[in-house]
Amino acid sequence: MKATISGIDIKGVLGIVPDNISYFDDEVGNYQSDESSNNKLKKLMGYEKHHVVSSDTCVSDLAVKGFLHLFNTQQFSSNDISGLFLITQTPDYIIPSTSSVLHGALELNESCYCIDINDGCNGYIKGLYEAASYLSNTNNRFAVVVAGDVLSRRVSQKDRNSYPLVGDAVTITLLENTGSTNNISSEIYNSGAGHQALMIPAGGMRLKSSLKTSTPTVDSEGNIRSLDDLVMKGRDVFTFTQTTVVKFLEKFINKHKDYSDYYFLHQANKFILERIATITGLDKSKVPTNIVSEYGNSSSATIPMTICSKFSDSDLSKLNSNVTLCGFGVGLSWGAIATSINSLNFCQIIKYEE
Amino acid sequence: MKYIEHIKNSLNIIKPGLVVNENESLFESGFLDSFDLVMLLAELEGMIGITIPMDKVTPESFDSVSKINEFLSGLEKVV
Numbered sequence: 258m259k260a261t262i263s264g265i266d267i268k269g270v271l272g273i274v275p276d277n278i279s280y281f282d283d284e285v286g287n288y289q290s291d292e293s294s295n296n297k298l299k300k301l302m303g304y305e306k307h308h309v310v311s312s313d314t315c316v317s318d319l320a321v322k323g324f325l326h327l328f329n330t331q332q333f334s335s336n337d338i339s340g341l342f343l344i345t346q347t348p349d350y351i352i353p354s355t356s357s358v359l360h361g362a363l364e365l366n367e368s369c370y371c372i373d374i375n376d377g378c379n380g381y382i383k384g385l386y387e388a389a390s391y392l393s394n395t396n397n398r399f400a401v402v403v404a405g406d407v408l409s410r411r412v413s414q415k416d417r418n419s420y421p422l423v424g425d426a427v428t429i430t431l432l433e434n435t436g437s438t439n440n441i442s443s444e445i446y447n448s449g450a451g452h453q454a455l456m457i458p459a460g461g462m463r464l465k466s467s468l469k470t471s472t473p474t475v476d477s478e479g480n481i482r483s484l485d486d487l488v489m490k491g492r493d494v495f496t497f498t499q500t501t502v503v504k505f506l507e508k509f510i511n512k513h514k515d516y517s518d519y520y521f522l523h524q525a526n527k528f529i530l531e532r533i534a535t536i537t538g539l540d541k542s543k544v545p546t547n548i549v550s551e552y553g554n555s556s557s558a559t560i561p562m563t564i565c566s567k568f569s570d571s572d573l574s575k576l577n578s579n580v581t582l583c584g585f586g587v588g589l590s591w592g593a594i595a596t597s598i599n600s601l602n603f604c605q606i607i608k609y610e611e
Numbered sequence: 612m613k614y615i616e617h618i619k620n621s622l623n624i625i626k627p628g629l630v631v632n633e634n635e636s637l638f639e640s641g642f643l644d645s646f647d648l649v650m651l652l653a654e655l656e657g658m659i660g661i662t663i664p665m666d667k668v669t670p671e672s673f674d675s676v677s678k679i680n681e682f683l684s685g686l687e688k689v690v
Contacts, residue, residue, distance in 0.1 A: 298650065417646070418645070491649075492645040496665050496668070536662060
């Protein structure tokens with residue numbers, strides 16, 4: 258899918274992370290691997306610390322905290338929101354949608370369009386495209402993209418393939434229909450043949466959760482997890498990022514050469530990001546890679562978290578940055594957006610007190 | 612046999628004390644896991660000074676010291 262939408266601007270980005278921090282060094286005792294291997298992995302992948310929720314915190318809890326912060330600081334009001342696009346793989350419930358839960362909690366207008374999109378690492382790209390399309394087609398003024406997960410709740414703490422990597426976060430991105438000359442140029446692709454590379458096997462209708470699915474087993478690499486937990490085929494995912502994603506990004510970058518101030522890529526892990534930058538020939542100073550080591554990989558939230566991390570100390574009123582955003586992961590799905598980020602009203606990361 | 616020593620040295624860094632013969636299976640046998648592959652790639656790239664194209668890496672091409680050597684030698688011809 259390729260589309261260019263004009264007249265829509267990103268006006269603010271907020272990240273909300275739980276204040277509970279888990280450190281890789283404290284977790285290594287949970288894994289079967291030896292100390293030497295863990296230390297090398299820490300350095301290579303950027304495992305340092307990650308923010309994780311307590312056992313009962315949900316996506317909507319983090320989102321409500323963020324919205325109340327924005328309302329209280331008078332960035333916008335609940336009446337301003339005409340569209341709410343929520344990207345998550347860890348909804349509060351199977352039924353109803355988490356966007357409906359948020360709609361109620363925030364007392365949004367009945368005319369506000371709400372929708373959940375079940376997606377992860379490429380979800381922010383899809384969410385921005387959907388929200389921009391909505392504003393463009395309805396001529397409404399404001400829409401929000403709420404992207405994030407509390408995936409640590411569905412990852413075994415004894416799974417070295419996934420647990421050290423995963424962080425919890427929710428982000429809120431405000432889009433405004435300004436009628437400006439700004440373009441949001443997007444390309445989005447899918448390869449469902451790879452859907453088993455990243456999945457939680459049980460809990461849906463294909464395999465309902467049961468005592469059996471919650472019973473942990475040991476895999477061939479010594480990781481302990483149950484069918485209710487996330488399983489990541491690391492080698493398949495790594496190969497995907499280094500082949501499909503790299504080839505796509507090279508073409509996209511060449512088509513959008515003016516959008517080169519920063520490349521905000523999904524923060525898979527430090528090693529993957531550095532290899533993508535090397536192979537595509539990107540200036541590494543323009544490719545932030547710090548999110549995994551500071552917050553963890555929070556699926557659809559990592560791109561906006563990276564934007565927050567990069568711009569939060571800038572003079573937001575004077576921002577004038579042509580950027581490329583790129584997501585890739587679960588699905589498998591990948592995509593990118595070339596756009597300008599100018600004069601944001603807000604851009605920061607706040608803490609949710611557990 | 613150009614890269615045999617590089618590969619053995621890399622393996623020794625990743626798995627100190629690991630002793631395998633050149634034709635012994637590394638992954639199928641369970642000596643190395645998926646993260647070890649990533650670390651092996653990183654060590655080899657640093658040691659040899661190249662970026663290994665992942666679209667050419669197959670499970671078979673990295674499953675023994677001799678196969679990795681064959682792979683890297685073939686890569687040199689392509690490059």
